[in-house]
Amino acid sequence: MVTRIGLSTSSVYPESTAHAFTYAASVGYDAVEVMVGIDALSQQTSAVKQLSEHHAMPICAVHAPCLLFTQRVWGTEPWGKLERSAEMAAEVGAEVVVVHPPFRWQKEYARDFVNGIAALENSTGIHFAVENMYPWRATKKRGAEMYLPGWDPSQEPYANTTIDLSHAAIARSDVVEMADRLGSRLRHVHLTDGTGSAKDEHLVPGRGIMGAERFLRHISAPSFDFTGDVVLEINTRKCSTREEREADLRESLEFAREHFVVRSV
Template identity: 80%
Template structure:
């Protein structure tokens, strides 16, 4: 199977989820990943279904509201938020829910997180792809572990995982080696880039130091057939034209280095 190249709705911020569907359809992405966040549209299953149908743009994944700034979206009970994410995924035809590992202070949630994720996958039929995170650090010095059971999903027995290149840049991780450790448990990619600073930059792929091009060529070499989702930061774009140019560049980069250009 040829991997889907999708656009995360986070990539259009501060424009809305509706704008992200419009960009994806106009530019020619294969699908959309919905980031459930502070935009009220992203929280409404009926609105997401309508956007998908209007733009004839499938939803391949739902990103659960587990970021710091979405801690109160859909309530504060973490397992309930994941169950609701699976319900949205089912309703809109997505087969993946992206989830971050628990924060260190979420001790009850973290205590049985690995087994709980496996149980959710069995009960819902949805793949919960646990994402790599990073140590928190204020500079280039050694960071503080803020996730339990850990920020690197390759160290746990998850059936499905996500690699995010911006997160790997902060952790100074080799993403190809991480992909090799994960093997066929790697289900989902957040294609982006980073400079290696302590900031979660989400650069356009190819503008950082993460070797996004050889990483994609590695995926092609192992016949990766999951989702490749462009999750970039376009907040500094001065206008819609600049934002769209970054989204176009990102899609071209993904297609070129996955060897898909000639097949589109």
């Protein structure tokens, strides 16, 4: 298997999932991660599969609809959302579902989240890669714990995890140290950047302070033995033209290929 450099469909918002596949193919990405969201097409397995086949663009992961603004996508029952995400992943040939830990107010869902994720992996054969989040910072000095059992997946016995560099910037986490704590449990990467502000910036990698190039070199070293995919998940909403958006997507891809030594495993 070879680590692929993929594009998250969220990276082209407010353009559509269909546009994301077009960008990924034209710029030269290896794969796409589908963010199941408010775009109706992203919720339809048949449509997503058709896009993948039309553009000859594999789908490396499905991101479950667990953001605040997708709380009603595929219903409101959280385990049902994860089951549907696994069904979509299996149908489109993806091995990974990216999932966030529960919000603090989802107490019943959070109560057995760790064991529930393990049970879903066993029953579906899909890797549920739990993503690092962050404390919500109300002030410069204080933060609110908004996730249960916690925002740092390295503190829980998940079999598969995702590191997102923008989230780590908010939490002021060292992503190399987090990767070392996770070891072989690091299944998936959201490559992006941040400045350390309280805002989830999702900058083009290299435009923030997270040392994205150092992180990529670290996980691509033979001694680390990373076998997952690296997906660009950036915010291009400030781009005023499609040409500007494509330039950001191209710069991000070139950054990843420069600093991640792709190798067969």
